[in-house]
Amino acid sequence: MMLVGGGMFAMDVCSLEELRGRVHEGMGGKDAAAREAEEEFEEWLVSVLARKERKEEAKRMVEREAREREAKKKEGEE
Numbered sequence: 001m002m003l004v005g006g007g008m009f010a011m012d013v014c015s016l017e018e019l020r021g022r023v024h025e026g027m028g029g030k031d032a033a034a035r036e037a038e039e040e041f042e043e044w045l046v047s048v049l050a051r052k053e054r055k056e057e058a059k060r061m062v063e064r065e066a067r068e069r070e071a072k073k074k075e076g077e078e
Contacts, residue, residue: 001052004045016045 013019023038 001048004048016042 011019011022013022020038023041024034
């Protein structure tokens with residue numbers, strides 16, 4: 001994830017639309033190969049972001065469960 005963010009920072013890209021525009025400029029237009037490459041890149045980016053979201057959700061669940069166990073442990077002590 002940091003690699004994608006670092007690359008976007010290095011290329012001074014703020015949004016996916018801006019990145020698309022730069023990719024199209026570099027490829028010389030929107031022919032079939034360019035569209036296919038763009039779709040592949042979008043699919044890859046979506047998979048990376050989805051993986052990151054799943055990891056963050058799992059982390060939140062673990063933290064929530066730990067807080068709940070801690071609360072039950074405190075209730076048991078009282």
